[in-house]
Amino acid sequence: MAETRSVDTRERILDTAERLFTANGFDGTSMRQITGAAEVNLASVNYHFGSKEALMREVFRRRLAWLNTERLRVLDEMESKAGDKPLKPSQIVEGFFGTLLSMAQDESRGGVTFLRLLGRTLTDPADFIRTFLADEYQEVVERYKSALFKALPDVPRAEIAWRFHFMLGATSYAIAGTDALRLVTDWGVEDEDAIDRLDRLPQRLMSFLLGGLRAPLPKF
Amino acid sequence: MAETRSVDTRERILDTAERLFTANGFDGTSMRQITGAAEVNLASVNYHFGSKEALMREVFRRRLAWLNTERLRVLDEMESKAGDKPLKPSQIVEGFFGTLLSMAQDESRGGVTFLRLLGRTLTDPADFIRTFLADEYQEVVERYKSALFKALPDVPRAEIAWRFHFMLGATSYAIAGTDALRLVTDWGVEDEDAIDRLDRLPQRLMSFLLGGLRAPLPKF
DNA sequence: CTAAAATTCAAACGAACGTATGAATTATTG
DNA sequence: CAATAATTCATACGTTCGTTTGAATTTTAG
Structure with missing residues (x-):
């Protein structure tokens, strides 16, 4: 044994x-x-x-391995169903961020603990973490970004890339859930909201992300 | 001397x-x-x-003192001009996040260095940092949230608070600018974009934030 | 059952950490 | 100028850190 x-x-x-x-x-x-x-x-x-660093990498690797596979599987499936037609932006956003958020409810995939760790680590200054995460994420991000480029042919690519960046930030931060500013806890709102914070977060977040993605282009 | x-x-x-x-x-x-x-x-x-912790607090305090004052000044001015009428959501968002972004161009207020530090620190797990930042931010956030409640009387307060949270996340992340995912650097886009990344970020971000804030409410 | 391989264990290593001390130096004040 | 206060300095303290070592133990394999 x-x-x-x-x-x-x-x-x-x-x-x-x-x-x-x-x-x-x-x-x-x-x-x-x-x-x-x-x-x-x-x-x-x-x-x-x-080493301690190698342990950190392995903590991420075992979770991201699944997440990457799942995200690619979902995208492949959507694209094969769509044939030549471009995907709807909402599908793409749902595929990328919905997959992530689904980990919150799955304790065997790390649950909220891992999601918080991921959210916080994305802004970690340590070099070895940045390098590692970039390598782990790169392929999948490329694929989803390309899908967005195709889905929004009239929007400048730079704009799409930035908005992808913003969406990632909003999601990371929502997940990291620092309560640093007591934004969520101290608003004096009906009690029910305290309970369903986590179940309703995906829908709330998705509305916000899509609103941002579809916002009018800035005038320079 | x-x-x-x-x-x-x-x-x-x-x-x-x-x-x-x-x-x-x-x-x-x-x-x-x-x-x-x-x-x-x-x-x-x-x-x-x-102590080292006290040094960290002072690093933030000297920058946030100005930021808090400026944010309140801007809000006061807008509200006194508007009289009894509620402010436009875009004004409020611009007042809160525009003030922050303006620090990037002002080296005497810490410039991008401080903004990156702030963005990263908002998700820092250390207790003394969270406590300190919450105390520093609380009053101003309350004021701006209240302004948003008044500006959007038909939107549930919980929804507004969440979207404020999302906006903060998108902004923090955009500012922290980790390039962790090489989202911004590796998109193979015209050269000009590499240069004006920082000048145009405010407009890009503001469009995104307002799009998210005004997005259709999620259906549960 | 026995030899080899894998794993666990207690102990120790040198390095780096934040902090404290008291003397030396510099600036202020009357 | 003399005293007093403020600041700088070299040095050391005790602790904790990540890692290593070699023996003890457990598991695997022939």
Whole structure:
């Protein structure tokens, strides 16, 4: 049962690291915190992953592997159904961001914990993180951007690329859900809203994103 | 000239810390890096500010003091001109986010460096940062949110608050400008766009934000 | 069952961290 | 000019960090 035990250790480390990185950041989380909370030996991280940075990369890799595959699958399916016709922008946005948001409800894919980690990490200054994330994301982003170019042939490509960027920002931030500005919690609104914050977020966000994507072009 | 020299030291530390925090994050920047680059003694940070955390707070405080004042001034002016009539949503958005973006061109207010720092810090997990930023932002956000409630009486307040949140995210992310996904740099577009990225960003962003704010309400 | 491979473990490493101290230096004040 | 206060400085403290090591243990394979 060595392999089983080993897999247990690996996964326990990954789950714990994911949780602590989300709560305290990469620099703010020590190997001793991780191994302590995961109830494994301190040296096991270096044994299984090689280094703390490599652990961080693996935390992302196992989740993004699925996300990338799923996003490409959804896009492939939409494009094959559409034949030669361009896709509707709403389809594309839904395919890209809806896939992401669906992870929130799936605990086996990291749930909200991973989504928060991803949202925060996209603005992390550390080089190794930026490089890694860029590599992981690049192909899928290219594909979706191309789909948007095709779907909106009259909109300048630079404009589309920027709006894609803005959409990513709005989504990351909504997901990271910092409450930093107490925007959400302190508005003195009916109680029901406190409950369905997360279930209704996808629809709210999607409306906002599509509104932004379709906004009149700026005049320079 | 003791006081002059002292002010020099203080400001040199603040400027250097602002730059290094932006480049490497709070945890990723050591006191020795800061004092070394600023060419001041290691102990001077603790002498002038008390601690590393207090230095971080002061880095923000000196910039946000101006930003808060300016945002309130703009809002007050718009409201007094409008009298009893509600403001136009575009005015409010422009007042809030335009003020922020104007800092990018003003090196004496921190320029793009501070804006990037702010954008990144809004999703920072560290408690003392979240608490501090929430306190600094709260009053102004309340005022602008109230203005939006009044400007859009038919839109549910929860929806407005959420969209404010989304707008903040899009803006933060656009400003943080991580290029994490190489979205902006690698789109193979005419050369001119590489140059005017920053001058045109305000107009591009404002169009997007207003499009999102005015989007049709989601159906649940 | 036994040898080899994989994994766990306790312990230690040097380096870097934020902070504190007290003397030395510089500036202010009367 | 003398005293007093403010600031700078070199140095050190104790802690925590990521990583390494080699022995102990467990699992796998012949």
